[in-house]
Amino acid sequence: MKDLISNSIYFGFLISIIGYEIGLLLKKKFKKAFFNPLLVSIIFIISFLLIFQIDYESYYNGAKYLSYLLTPATVCLSIPLYQQLTLLKNNYKAILGGIFSGVLTSLTSILILSKMFALTQEQYITLLPKSITTAIGIGVSEELGGIVTLTVATIILTGILGNILAETICKIFRIQEPVAKGVAIGTSSHAIGTAKAMEIGEIEGAMSSLAIAVAGLITVVAASIYANFI
Amino acid sequence: MRLIKQFGIILAVTFIGELLHYIIPLPIPASIYGLVLMLIALKSRLIPLHKVKDAGSFLLEIMPMMFIPATVGLMVSWNSLRSILFPVLIITFITTIVVMAVTGCITQLIIRLEKRNSK
Numbered sequence: 001m002k003d004l005i006s007n008s009i010y011f012g013f014l015i016s017i018i019g020y021e022i023g024l025l026l027k028k029k030f031k032k033a034f035f036n037p038l039l040v041s042i043i044f045i046i047s048f049l050l051i052f053q054i055d056y057e058s059y060y061n062g063a064k065y066l067s068y069l070l071t072p073a074t075v076c077l078s079i080p081l082y083q084q085l086t087l088l089k090n091n092y093k094a095i096l097g098g099i100f101s102g103v104l105t106s107l108t109s110i111l112i113l114s115k116m117f118a119l120t121q122e123q124y125i126t127l128l129p130k131s132i133t134t135a136i137g138i139g140v141s142e143e144l145g146g147i148v149t150l151t152v153a154t155i156i157l158t159g160i161l162g163n164i165l166a167e168t169i170c171k172i173f174r175i176q177e178p179v180a181k182g183v184a185i186g187t188s189s190h191a192i193g194t195a196k197a198m199e200i201g202e203i204e205g206a207m208s209s210l211a212i213a214v215a216g217l218i219t220v221v222a223a224s225i226y227a228n229f230i
Numbered sequence: 231m232r233l234i235k236q237f238g239i240i241l242a243v244t245f246i247g248e249l250l251h252y253i254i255p256l257p258i259p260a261s262i263y264g265l266v267l268m269l270i271a272l273k274s275r276l277i278p279l280h281k282v283k284d285a286g287s288f289l290l291e292i293m294p295m296m297f298i299p300a301t302v303g304l305m306v307s308w309n310s311l312r313s314i315l316f317p318v319l320i321i322t323f324i325t326t327i328v329v330m331a332v333t334g335c336i337t338q339l340i341i342r343l344e345k346r347n348s349k
Contacts, residue, residue: 016298038294042301049305056306063299069289070296072237072244074261076286078268082279091341098337105332109325117317127321131329134300139257149307154322156301161326169327175334177341184334188326195294211333213262220257 005054012062019044036164038192074135074191077209080198084206091179098180099211102187103218106131107226114230122146124230128223130154133190136216144227155190162189163196182207187215236285239277243268 005011022044023037049059081088088095107128114124126146129137134155141151166185175181178201185197186208194212198205247264254263271277304311311318 012299016295020295020298038297038301041295041298042304045298045302046305049302056303059302060299063302066296067299069292071247071259071261071264072240073289073293073296075240075244075247075264075268076282076289078265078272079279079283079286079290081265082269082272085273091344094337094340094344097340098333101336102329102333106325106329109328110321113317113321113324117321119314119317123314127318130322131325133259133261134297135259135261136257139259143257147310149303150310152300153304153307153311154318156297156304157318157322158326159297160301161322162330165327166330169330170334173331173335175331175338177338179341180334180338183337184330187333188330192294192297198290209265213265216262217258 002052002054005052006058009062012059013065014062015045015048015059016041016063016066019048034164036160038163038195039160071135074133074212077191077194077212080202080206081209084203087179087203087206088210095179095183095207095210096214098183099187099214100218102184102211103131103215103222106188107219107222111226111229119230121227121230123150125227126150127154128226129219130158131188131190132216132219133212136220140220140223144224156192159189159192162193166193166196167200178203179207183211186211190215233285233288236282239282240268240285240289243271243277 019041020037023035023040026035026040027037045059049056110124110127110130114127122145125144126141128144128146129140129151132155134152137151137155138148141148162185170181170184175184181200182197182204185193185204190212194205194208197208244260244264246267247260250263251258251260272279
């Protein structure tokens with residue numbers, strides 16, 4: 001059985017879908033933010049692999065086809081953006097101002113906290129791109145000399161956290177404008193947060209998609225300056 | 231056939247994005263070039279919305295699932311993460327909340343100021 005699973009091309013893909021479906025079911029049943037389908041599926045799959053002693057490579061062998069779809073899917077983020085283009089034009093000052101201050105807040109808070117925890121320069125740089133989309137974040141981390149696998153881990157952690165907390169944070173800080181909600185979610189928690197923004201509404205989803213691209217590009221430039229601060 | 235044709239168009243734009251990423255020496259990923267190109271193509275009606283909408287919506291709908299494989303990879307990078315797990319968790323938690331709150335509040339503030347000025 002283990003041999004079959006280790007050699008199967010379909011196992012990784014299949015268990016990813018099963019895990020996500022379980023997550024969707026739990027979310028429907030308990031209606032709690034903690035039952036985030038992504039989080040549930042990851043806990044389910046890691047537990048499954050550990051219990052049946054299947055290594056990550058065997059899983060990834062099938063699951064990679066799912067990751068391959070990420071690039072065309074990111075390209076498709078242009079569709080909701082196109083549908084909200086007038087809204088973007090009318091609010092471009094607010095959107096750009098918001099994203100810019102968000103990126104600076106992100107880098108500055110990481111700088112201060114890294115100093116507080118006395119992290120090494122390598123660890124600090126690893127964390128710098130954690131609010132932006134994985135594809136750009138990997139590039140930034142590599143370029144500046146961070147630990148890339150760790151960068152990916154923190155990017156995903158940030159995304160899941162943003163996804164789970166988005167609605168609560170918007171409520172606490174009274175962020176009510178759909179445009180502001182979308183920009184906030186996309187700037188802080190990239191594509192994984194954007195999945196939540198799309199659930200909240202079309203405008204939120206579109207603005208969040210835009211924020212991923214713009215925040216990513218600003219971070220590329222700003223992170224290379226911030227890298228010298230520790 | 232309709233869906234696969236739409237998927238084909240999306241892949242074509244993605245491929246041009248990859249090409250640009252290959253030619254231009256900047257740390258900008260193929261997907262962002264593709265996103266901008268697709269937006270320009272939609273705006274200029276080079277690609278009408280209905281030619282990509284169904285396949286595109288499907289991809290967007292299943293997008294969260296696409297992060298599963300990389301995240302399960304945490305089980306491999308666990309050893310390098312474990313030594314700084316505590317600071318990483320605290321930093322991630324604080325910055326995610328602070329960044330979301332600051333970005334949202336500032337965006338909202340500017341929107342409301344502009345609305346008031348235009349009245």
